[in-house]
Amino acid sequence: MTKKGMEISRISSQFAIDGTFVGGKEIVSGLINVTYLAEYVNDVGERSRYVLQRINEQVFPDPHSVMRNISKVTKHINRKVFRRKRDFGGQTLNLYPGRDGKDFVEGPEGGVWRCYNYIEGCCNYDIVENTRQAYQAAKAFGAFQDLISDLSPSEISITIPDFHNTPSRYGKLMKAIKEDRFDRVKLVTEEIDFINNREEIVHVLLDHLKKGGLKERITHNDTKLNNVMIDEASDEAVCVIDLDTVMPGLTLYDFGDLVRTATSPVAEDETDLDKVEMRMPMFEALVEGYLETARNFLTPLEVDLLPFSGKLISFEVALRFLTDYLEGDIYFRVNREGQNLDRCRTQLALVKSIEDQEEQMLKFVKKVARFN
Incomplete structure (x- = not known):
């Protein structure tokens, strides 16, 4: 051996x-x-x-709290799945x-x-290959949120403070730029300008939360496509995985990360930015799948902000990748020089593509919401 x-x-x-x-x-x-x-x-x-x-x-830093969260969520979901005999996406590990x-x-x-x-006979994808996969992934995460919508956020520990706090992420990037410990700021001036020109979007969701327009719920907080196991034969979602970041949060963070990971046709570290785009057919499939299982507990404001959430989370993740690059690549695993910078650039390109289509995206959301 x-x-x-x-x-x-x-x-x-x-x-x-x-x-x-x-x-x-x-x-x-x-x-x-x-x-x-x-x-x-x-x-x-x-x-x-x-x-x-x-x-x-x-x-x-507190792995025992991570495990307590996962245990509470999986037990809660499994009891409900067993009671309802639901066998579609939304089941858990x-x-x-x-x-x-x-x-x-x-x-x-x-x-x-x-x-x-x-989970035998299943796989996951870094890049969505068809609209059916996008639909199934969104349906699974919507069902996941629905199944824990009656579990109080007070029962779940915050294991990474400010994980989806976009203003905090922006502040950390500004600090990394100021310190410039690895003399890399001179290599990213265009990216910094792009980010600074959109500073106003970082406060939108948290401002709505403070005013009572949005409700804190328990969310997955890392809804990448590769965190859904897909049946290889049927292309149907079987299981949501990677529950480490299950914490109190906003449903829009979860949907936004779906848009970020499922609508772009390229890998997260693609170097040819001309290939990066927000594919409208994939977005439409996400909306249809997500609202099918999540519409019953979503508020009208949450529905209206679905397109914006994709832009915000893509922007936030770009902030994180660029911060890590400037701090010496200490958080995200890298396999080559400049990989985190390439990851940042693909996210910013996706932000621009979403901006160009945001009005059309909202029209489609409102159309689907009327029938759910």
Whole structure:
């Protein structure tokens, strides 16, 4: 057995998994956590696979609160799914307990690890390939929000303060620009000008929240397309994953991130910005899928702000990528020089594309909302 296999075996043996460990590998996909896939075989020869993840304590300094949040949300959803017998997108992962009964274990070399069931026959996509996938992903996240709409935000801990606080993200970027610790500001003057010219949009949603126009709810807070498992045969959404950032927030943050990740035809770090665009057919599919499952609890203002949310979240993520680039690439995992800067540039190009189509986007939202 390889050194990596032995490590995976040691970690997985601490969970209440039936059978004998027969192999494992690292899954290199996310930008934050370390993830392993472990395979077991039981006494009758049946094979099962499990996902092991170590929570990144640099990103989540209180991993126990992360796990409490995930446990509350998954149990709440599973009870409702079982009671309603709902089998469409909006179902969630199941946590396998440690042998001590907790929802997590401490790794042999430290760190908090968890174990999920592996969803067989499914995959996820970094780039949406068709409108059906966009529709299904939005339907899944809408159902996810609907299922936890009756769970009080007071029961969920804030594990990353100001995670979707756009004014705070803007302030952090301004601080990084002023400090310029890695002498990179001179390389991004165009990006800084673009951002400063749109400073007024950073306050819009939080101003509505302060005035009572928007309601704080429990949200996923990281609704990228690749956080929905899609059935490979049917293209139907099966499961929403990556629940680390489940926290109190605004539904518009969730929908906005869907627009950001599903409507652009290129990877997040695309270098040819001419390829970046907000594809209207994908946006329309998102709206139809999302409102099908989320319309019952959304307010009219939330519906009207759906197009704006895509622009804001694309803008906010651009702020985060550029801040990380100026601070030496310490948050998002990078595989090459300038990758975070390229990520920033694609987001800003998407912001511009949304601006050019925002009026048309709103007309479509209002049309669909009338029939839901």
